[in-house]
Amino acid sequence: MKTLLLNKYAKTLLLLLVVLSLSSCYKDRFDLNKLEKNGEWSADVAAPAVYSSLTIRDLLDDYDQNNLVVEDATNFLNLIYWKKVYSKNAEDLLGIPNQTLNTTYTFDVVGTLPFGVDLVAPPNTTYYSFTTPNNMTIDNVTLKSGSFDFMINIAGFTHNATINIVIPSATKAGIPLNQNIDIFGSATTTQHIDLSGYTIVFDNTGGNQNRLAIVYTVTVHGQGGANNSPYTVNMGESFTNLKFEEIHGDFKQLSFNFPGDSIQLRLFTNKIHGSMELEDPKIHVYINSSFGLPIEINITNVNASAGWNAPYQLPVNGIPIPLNINPALSVGDSALTTYNFDKTNSNFMNVIAIAPQWVTTDISGLSNPSGAPASNFATAASHFDVNMQVELPLFGRAWDFVLEDTTKFDFGTDIDRAEYLEFRINTQNGFPIDAITQLYFLDNANHVIDSILPQDEQIISGALSGGAPDYRVYESVHKLTQIVFEKSRLTALKNTKKVIIRGRLATSQNGTQIVKIYSDYALEVRLAVRAKFNVQY
């Protein structure tokens, strides 16, 4: 019996050994080093890509300090393109240059000069006429800053001295300028007198112009040496860095010009052709002057330039030449002069019809145009600005209005891993505008490889709008567009280097209906993407 049992155990043991050896054969199945090379795993992924509700502000991307989307009380929108085409401040126009006097005179003191004895020489008056830009006459000027500089030297002088400087017509708080400068022997003495806050009244009588009287009086302090009079003193004086706070006088006829400044109308930047009729476009010219100075300006050569539409350049006519600019009536005031040009007094409506990207203008002008003696004034803050504004009310119609933009684009080499690519474009359009959009994929040689949509596929349908005078949209329109790229098309797209985005826009009923654009209109765009692709492991 025991033998029988042992045999059984031996058989069981043998069976176990067989089992264990079998199991070792299957290690291969768990060996991840034997994982198939270049195997692929497919995944089919769907996700929303873009969800945006775009108003006209978002679509035009046209709002910054120079480009404004402005709405009125009814939410109706105007595009405003603005530019300061000319600007001058008082310093630019009337800056007083540095003046060099360099007075030299001889003085004589009578008597001996023992130590401690002072002898006063007779005063010397120097008259100096300021040179001014455009030979303007200054009646008086209040200085914001400035310096009266000296480099004084008395040749052969063996004593000390004090020079008293007085400008009777330069006062500060009613007190004339009165300064002493000490001199030590024959050494050159440098000194600066701060003129800030001084008001200088110039002598323009008796044939003088901008004349200033300066009185120098020398007091010699005896040092025990001999009196070798007469002595010659070189004052080496000059007026430097004069900046005025306020200036009065006759500024004469200042002429200026500023050619070729332009306003960009970004609405039309990417347009390649088509027509647009805006009902009431306008050009506004705003001229602001805080000079007490009559100015006459000429706005000439106002041209609209369109890169795509003939006649490519169109002059804006109807702008009067010259334009008389009102002067400020009193110091600190400013005067605004406005000129408006629209379809009633110019051809600007026809100009806009060519969808110009730029409006260019030349500005020139002349002050005191009559040439008669004048009494003008200015302050440091005075400025003269010419601002031009192009106002495009979004009210009108457009047809076959094609916008285009080109951008670099590369799908990368992995695009052929995709089995297919599906775009699902949902639009809910609140604008009374239809859009046919197309994307062209181009290779290096600018050959079109493929396009994303069937020809003339309208992916945005215009909303339905009511009649005059408001032309309000009463119902937005939904459109679903599905685009599927199969593998063969995707493989071809590997060579894509550029994408041209072209949109053809038309207002309702193929551009025959006038529309108005309001700020509460929006285009809801939802782009979803589905792709099946293979991942290599």
Next chain:
Amino acid sequence: MKKIIILTIPFLLFLMVSDMVKAQNDMTIYNLGSVPQAYYDNPALMPDTKFHIGCMPVLFIPILSSNYTSISNSGFRWDNLMHYDKTVDSIRPDSAKFFKNLSKKNYLAINQQIELFSFGFKIKHKHYINVSLTEKIDFRFCYPRDMLLLANGNSQFIGSEANFDGIGVDMMHYHEIAIGYTTEINKKWTVGGRAKLLFGLSNVWTYRSKASLAVDKDYFDLTPSSNMIVYTSAPETLYGNNGGKFSISDYLLNFGNPGFGIDLGVNYKIDDKWSVAGSVLDFGYIFWNTGTRKYSTADTSFIFRGIDVKGLLNGNTNYTDMFKKITDSLSNIFKIDEKNQKYTSTLNPKIYLSACYKIGKRDRVSVVFRGDIYKSTIHPAFTLAYNCRFGNILDLVVSYSYMNRDFLNFGFGSSVRFGPFQIFITTDNVLAAIIPYHTKNINVHFGCNYVFYYKKSMPLF
């Protein structure tokens, strides 16, 4: 005792990671009446022994009498995941087969039970008392099918949602001190029960797990949603506290998380041939007080409709800022709230129902149903077993089981007695050793005891 526990830990950890780690349902031992540990599946099944002490064969001291280890994966077999191509001697993922075999919820479960000490004895044939000290570790990871299906992309869920309900981890490590009592009421009825005092050591409990990802049918909008609550109890070191110093003795001697459990069983002899039995096990709670945390997210969802390109059009933003904004929004919406909070977790109860037919004095057949109650769901397993005794030393059982949605489970069990010294081993799936790539269940239960019978030989059925 402390030394014994400390010495046990490395052994336990070794079992967790070694190739010896097997088994989950432990169905075969139920039919191996010569092994005292079969009693743990139904405390009404009075062991054949008059007296036993669990012991190790080498040390000859009454420790480590029984080791039970299982790994089961209800979702897929290895050859569902990787196809072996003999012709080129390579393996490759077989996604079709893999996903076809997945259930809505799938579980990777690891279970480890080490009986450190046990003994049991009968009083006047009709009463039986059993005492045991056991170390138990349960780990389950639930992975929903939809989560794995996402590897194929989310397009399959367009117009519906990928449901991740149930995703999460549950883990419990505790000491169990049990005392059992069984009594034969009369010739037909036997009843028994075990009262268990538990001391929790560490726990991860996914209390609530609701998550999904919906894909809109028109716009492909993605809507992730979640509502999660996870409780944990662990040494503070594991949270980065206490200066990162982990003390294994502090861990094992933590009696701050007490609990209790109860097993109940009944056995009814219909006649000399037939008997039926039933038991409920592991009804109980552990009160977690030390190193506890509650991690939760609000019941929330987020609809991703795509990127708003407004900012890009007007140059006010760039892609980096935009994606950061989106991820910041997601982080805020699905923010995980952490707080210290004590909690009470339940054990995972089991139900056994069995019927036994004696063919002769040495052999019998039985059918066993086991229901594992987890997350309010019964996970069933069925076993058909044939048990035969040879001489007075050898007790054999062969079984066939359906478990973890797998029909390919052929089990084997045996106990051999050399004098008073008994060794035993059972497994529910011997095929795991032969074709491991084609199995979902790997388990083994082995141990040794000193056993003593009323008569010299092992009793017959």
